[in-house]
Amino acid sequence: MILITGGAAQGKQKFAMEYLGLTKIVDGSDCDFSEIKNIECITNYHTIVKRLINENINAVEFTKKFCMENQNAAVIICEVGSGIVPIEKNEREWREIVGRCGCIIAERSDTVIRMICGIPTVIKGELL
Amino acid sequence: MTTLITGGSKCGKSRYAERILDNYLGNKLYIATMKPYGKEAYIAIERHRKMRDGKGFVTVEKYTDIHEIPLTDNCAVILECIGNLCANEMFCDNKIIDPTEKIVNGVYRLSCIAKKMVIVTNQVGSDGIYYSEGTAKYIHILGEINQRISEFSDNVIECVYGIPILQKGVLL
Numbered sequence: 001m002i003l004i005t006g007g008a009a010q011g012k013q014k015f016a017m018e019y020l021g022l023t024k025i026v027d028g029s030d031c032d033f034s035e036i037k038n039i040e041c042i043t044n045y046h047t048i049v050k051r052l053i054n055e056n057i058n059a060v061e062f063t064k065k066f067c068m069e070n071q072n073a074a075v076i077i078c079e080v081g082s083g084i085v086p087i088e089k090n091e092r093e094w095r096e097i098v099g100r101c102g103c104i105i106a107e108r109s110d111t112v113i114r115m116i117c118g119i120p121t122v123i124k125g126e127l128l
Numbered sequence: 129m130t131t132l133i134t135g136g137s138k139c140g141k142s143r144y145a146e147r148i149l150d151n152y153l154g155n156k157l158y159i160a161t162m163k164p165y166g167k168e169a170y171i172a173i174e175r176h177r178k179m180r181d182g183k184g185f186v187t188v189e190k191y192t193d194i195h196e197i198p199l200t201d202n203c204a205v206i207l208e209c210i211g212n213l214c215a216n217e218m219f220c221d222n223k224i225i226d227p228t229e230k231i232v233n234g235v236y237r238l239s240c241i242a243k244k245m246v247i248v249t250n251q252v253g254s255d256g257i258y259y260s261e262g263t264a265k266y267i268h269i270l271g272e273i274n275q276r277i278s279e280f281s282d283n284v285i286e287c288v289y290g291i292p293i294l295q296k297g298v299l300l
Binding site: 006007008009010011014046078079080081082083084086091094095098116117118119121 | 132134136249251252253254255256257267268269270271272274275276277278279284286295296
């Protein structure tokens with residue numbers, strides 16, 4: 001697996017397309033939960049987490065299962081934890097779960113990339 | 129030589145930008161893009177003025193249209209900051225416009241003329257908050273502008289509590 005992270009609008013998806021050559025990218029904000037076990041790349045993973053929570057599905061278990069079933073997937077997830085802890089309980093819970101899911105994917109990834117201003121930094125493993 | 133400096137709020141970007149030009153002997157220009165609007169802005173501007181005091185900068189206040197600024201060949205420039213410039217260009221007269229090309233071209237033009245160009249920008253998209261449409265658009269556009277400036281910059285440096293982290297090129 002490969003994980004690409006960074007803040008919003010830092011060039012994560014562009015990197016997946018131009019550098020990794022990925023063309024089939026599904027969007028976590030509207031894809032089927034069941035389809036992701038076969039995908040090449042998923043973007044906005046932090047959003048699929050939100051949708052899972054809304055459907056009362058355990059996002060951490062979902063993520064573990066996804067990592068087992070699709071060990072070659074590329075995952076794009078926004079860094080969402082660098083602000084004030086939200087007052088609203090749902091927002092707080094979502095941010096925490098995104099953090100946990102990100103850690104799970106990172107742990108199971110051979111390579112983790114962090115993007116800033118369109119520049120990739122390899123923070124785990126190496127780019128092949 | 130063009131250097132882009134980024135990072136969150138109050139992370140030592142300005143101090144680092146000024147340090148890069150410490151030993152520069154030619155003309156030094158500081159382009160300030162922040163509108164002096166309200167008490168907090170005045171305090172911030174005053175703090176920055178004090179920091180620059182005695183370092184030989186001529187300050188030019190330009191809130192939009194930075195491409196119009198006349199430069200001499202041998203000058204060094206600090207442009208601070210893209211975050212303010214982007215907001216000033218985007219939100220005017222109750223409408224929202226996309227200033228990406230205008231800003232990128234303007235910065236590129238200044239970078240071509242200046243002997244040393246230091247650009248200060250801001251990281252604003254890592255708090256995971258869903259904002260209203262205008263703000264979300266601002267986050268997106270600023271991110272895009274940063275990527276485009278980073279492309280033609282020789283050096284890109286991220287500051288964390290005053291510590292420079294090299295993203296591209298060399299540390300100065």
